[in-house]
Amino acid sequence: MSLPALKRRLAYLAEEAGRSGTRIFAVGGCVRDWLLGRDTVDIDLAVEGDPGPLARTALRLWGGGQEAHERFGTACLKLEDGLRLDFARTRAESYERPAALPKVRPAGIEDDLRRRDFTVNAMARPLTPMGLGELLDPFGGKADLEARRLRALHPRSFEDDPTRLFRAARYAARFGLAPDKETRSLIASAAERGLAGLLSRERVRQELLRTLEEEEASPAMALLKEWGLLGAFHPDFLWLPSTDMDSDPLLRLGVCALVMGARGEEFIRSLKLERALARDILLVLTMVQERKSPCKPLPALTRELLETHLKGLPETALEPLMLGGEDLKRLGLKPGREFSRLLGEAAEAQWRGEFETKIQALVWVKDALKKQSGRG
Numbered sequence: 001m002s003l004p005a006l007k008r009r010l011a012y013l014a015e016e017a018g019r020s021g022t023r024i025f026a027v028g029g030c031v032r033d034w035l036l037g038r039d040t041v042d043i044d045l046a047v048e049g050d051p052g053p054l055a056r057t058a059l060r061l062w063g064g065g066q067e068a069h070e071r072f073g074t075a076c077l078k079l080e081d082g083l084r085l086d087f088a089r090t091r092a093e094s095y096e097r098p099a100a101l102p103k104v105r106p107a108g109i110e111d112d113l114r115r116r117d118f119t120v121n122a123m124a125r126p127l128t129p130m131g132l133g134e135l136l137d138p139f140g141g142k143a144d145l146e147a148r149r150l151r152a153l154h155p156r157s158f159e160d161d162p163t164r165l166f167r168a169a170r171y172a173a174r175f176g177l178a179p180d181k182e183t184r185s186l187i188a189s190a191a192e193r194g195l196a197g198l199l200s201r202e203r204v205r206q207e208l209l210r211t212l213e214e215e216e217a218s219p220a221m222a223l224l225k226e227w228g229l230l231g232a233f234h235p236d237f238l239w240l241p242s243t244d245m246d247s248d249p250l251l252r253l254g255v256c257a258l259v260m261g262a263r264g265e266e267f268i269r270s271l272k273l274e275r276a277l278a279r280d281i282l283l284v285l286t287m288v289q290e291r292k293s294p295c296k297p298l299p300a301l302t303r304e305l306l307e308t309h310l311k312g313l314p315e316t317a318l319e320p321l322m323l324g325g326e327d328l329k330r331l332g333l334k335p336g337r338e339f340s341r342l343l344g345e346a347a348e349a350q351w352r353g354e355f356e357t358k359i360q361a362l363v364w365v366k367d368a369l370k371k372q373s374g375r376g
């Protein structure tokens, strides 16, 4: 969506908010991206009050779906035209221990900016009926962006929330920012203390996926490697820059598992991925090991990963096995151990490209039986 069209929508929300005397701000990533002249479809809105009525108005006017997160009093709208509006109540945060989820309490916009990760993400612009109001930039984020500097907002930033270590790598890589001296030493000390290891696997997974979602993940991965943080994904995790050849983050994840060889399975299981996704990637690992055509059609991700990873496979290697139990029964064989062994051998033969049509498959099985009886 063009910036003027977006601004018209935001102005409308400002009018709505104004009616109940509530202030509303665009905050964080979108403000940073606008300063950089980048388009964004993710707009974080901070409301000094209950964001519920405003979120409902937006949904009524512009359609789409809603996800609400009660814990933080937020509502995330994905509108029909792809725009995402994230509404949250302005809040202050405190952390009881490193890496714990924060305790939150309602607060004004100043406190809301103070709880954030980096100066470049701690800026806001009020929404006004005329559009976007003047930049609120209490920590010098704009100057840091201009100087291409990444600066943590306060010394406990990484301790409060070690996911910020991964965020630092992404922002530094994506925008060509260099951490300033203080931030570098905070990162080094957090890495040395193993703070990333305190995060739940779910949070680590989210950081990994967000890194893989970067247009190119390699620059951020290189920084994580330099900072000694790749091991947070898995002790054997390694990043090959060629992984970026696929732009789909899930394919990239599959490649990461593949290059880890025998440890790939443990890596995928440890991430506690959505069940179907884990299954599709684990299937790739099994197939690479077993080298057999599958018994049923492969899920798209599995297929694509195998095609990318194993160049030069015969065309029908990834198709379901052309022979079934019925074919063997018609040839007079009875289900049993031999029967399964023959189907297994046929799957290996199809993988190697020894037959590519059903007729060829039947010839193959007859030959195999002849050889067997010759041997017997």
Ligand code: CTP
Pocket: 027, 028, 029, 030, 042, 044, 115, 116, 117, 118, 121, 122, 161, 163, 164, 167
């Ligand atoms: N934020 C934070 N600490 C975190 C996560 C988020 O301070 N651990 C704040 C930052 O101000 C950030 C905002 O919440 O800008 C929104 O978070 P997110 O959507 O993750 O960040 P974006 O900056 O929008 O990131 P991206 O451009 O990568 O989507």
